[in-house]
Amino acid sequence: MEEIYKPKNTKIIAVKDALLEYQSELLPAGLTALPTTEGDIATAMRFNGSEHQFNELLHSVDLERNLSSIKDLRIMNFHPSRLQNVMKPVEVPEKALRFNCVKNAIKITGRVRKNLDSRIRYNKHKYTFIPRCEETDLYPFSEMVLEIRFYEPFKYKTGVRLGHPKFHQEFYVLGSQNLSELRDKIYCQCDSGPFYDISANPNSAEVEPKTEDTPDPGFFFIHDTFYNDMRRPANADYSEVIRTWARRQKSIGELKTKRMEEAKFEDLQFRLGYPQVYQHHGNCEHIFVISNCRLLASSDLLVRRRYPILNSYAFPRSIPCNICGHCEANFIVKNSDQHIFDPAYVCQVCFESYHYKDGVKIGQFEAFRFLGTKIAVKEDDAEMDVRL
Incomplete structure (x- = not known):
């Protein structure tokens, strides 16, 4: 495939080899594991003094204790969806409000803040937050973490320019996890299907519950x-x-071909940023990229059962009704001679009043349920809070 889509980066990353390489660089000579406690640090240093002497040594090299000052600038946590270091509004005396220059300054300040908010690239994404109040069972630098970004499904047409892919979801996964664990976390509107023509009886729009015998095929191409x-x-x-x-x-x-449920992320080989494919439910195709491959850090969530982690997602765009233009669309109407657009997106009220009379279907058309901006939260994701 790389003969067709030429990669910009020629380096192929093998996750397991990268883990061993990074660990060998970080692991001191003569140790079998990275030091995680003060006792491990003393052992790695081959310190022969008493515990009191070791504590004094730790205090002597403590930067926050010895080099901090009340005049130091406050360290602020950066987040790509928020503005940082925003100045607090200054109270303007009532006497000053009679001057036009002061009034104009207040107006300009409000516009600048609004423009800054709109210029943030990632403010349209929703970020999740997981409380870190659980007992940890992972250790820093013991695993590789892969950051995987999925994009909305697309339908390719020859000779038609599709534009840029639209971001959908981003996950953090561990190298020791199976690919099937990630697939179970991905949400797509097709997962709520299959969707059938309900024009004859629009009240029977509910999808039959899935069982273990219901086919659910799909693949990752990496x-x-x-x-x-x-x-x-x-x-x-x-x-x-x-x-x-x-x-x-x-x-x-x-x-080549392998089983998803038997393959681990640490066994993969790939190029960072190179497009891969996730396909399911027939022809629903998602492009995804592995944007980062790094060691598990102490700042990461160190609870294995919470992975894969949904880090961020794009809020679905609402589609207004093609008839009234006010309500959100709930149905997709196809092959109808009563609409200008095909397919047409119609809300509940317009759908029933425009296509039915006394509950009887008028004309020939096909109707399908449209989920709109509904989002499904899967399993442990329900415990997450959304960073607005």
């Missing part, structure tokens, strides 16, 4: 390998027809 989800007996191998087609192409190399 580097040169298809990772298929074969946990359910009814799941089909989506990659088979693609691999058959690829064998007849001279510009595409050999494509």
